[in-house]
Amino acid sequence: MFENQPLLLQDCLDGKFGTIFEYGRSCVCEAGFIYLLGEAEEGILSELKNKWNNRMFICMTPQWEDALVTAYPGMVHVTRYQMKYEPDIMDEKVLCRYTEMLPPEYRLTMFDQTVFDQKPFMHASTYSSYEDFQREASGAVVWYQDRIVSSASSFLSWEKQLELDVVTKKEHRRKGLAIACASAMLLDCRTRGLGVQWDAQNPASRSMAEKLGYRLDCTYQAYSFIAPEQP
Structure with a gap:
């Protein structure tokens, strides 16, 4: 089980994101995932x-x-990895190196008003304005010609902690774009004193997090009635 409560759940319990349903001694938090608490x-x-x-x-x-597994024995389950953010262990030189390793046809920028307005991959969609995003969040994108093809951004914020999401278009993967975006975001957050939580959905995401200085906090199972799409 979890060593630390997920940021999405913390935000929901604090009334800032998602919806809480109470059923006697049970509590269900709809916050991206469906969190099952209590009895x-x-x-x-x-x-x-x-x-x-x-939903998962x-x-x-x-x-x-x-x-859950007794009531629904046919449920699909996948292993996810909650990573531990340790800024003192992260090597700034390593992060900088990843931001500089892009192929020449790609361009890395931080989130600005133009990027925020595009909401690439639905990133930044939980923030009401660019001013809120500037104050509470961070993000970076990679451009190919005039299109955003990779993005790392905080999905939401809670008490100076950010929930990281990283996405790259399939045809542009395995070129170092995602790790460049994540590195740029981490460098910015480190300067601003913001923590970045990483919930890795698969071994590849876990491996990328570990390259950037994260350590495994715990593994856990996510259950679904429908097999999740491959990332």
């Missing part, structure tokens, strides 16, 4: 498939995990 109860267990058929469930207690 599993038959009433909400029977509603999960109808209410959130296409994360159990915050062993009891919930046992109840």
Whole structure:
């Protein structure tokens, strides 16, 4: 289980993101993922498939995990990796090197008003204005000609902590674009005293995080009624 509570869940419990549903001794937080807290109860267990058929469930207690897999033995589950942010271990020279290793046809920039208005890959969509994003968040993108093809951005912010999301268009992968974006964002956040949380969805994402100085905090299972799309 988790060593530290996920940032998405913290933001939801604080009333800043998502929706909370209470069912007696159970609590369900809809915040990107569907977080299951408290004691599993038959009433909400029977509603999960109808209410959130296409979402991923994360159990915050062993009891919930046992109840979920017992009630729905055919559920798909994937292993995810919560990474530990340790800014003192991160090597600034390494981060800078990754930002400088782009192929010549690509261009790296930080989020500005133009990028924010485009909301690449839905990044920055949880921030109400560019001013809010400037104050609370960070992000970087890679351009190919006049199109954004890779982006690293904070999905949301909570008490000077950011939730990182990194996306690269399929046809531009394996060229160092994602790690360049993430490095630029980390350098900016380090200067500004912002922590960056990384929840890796697969071994490749975990490996990239470790190259940038993250350490594995814990692994956990995410459950779904439908097999998730390959990233």
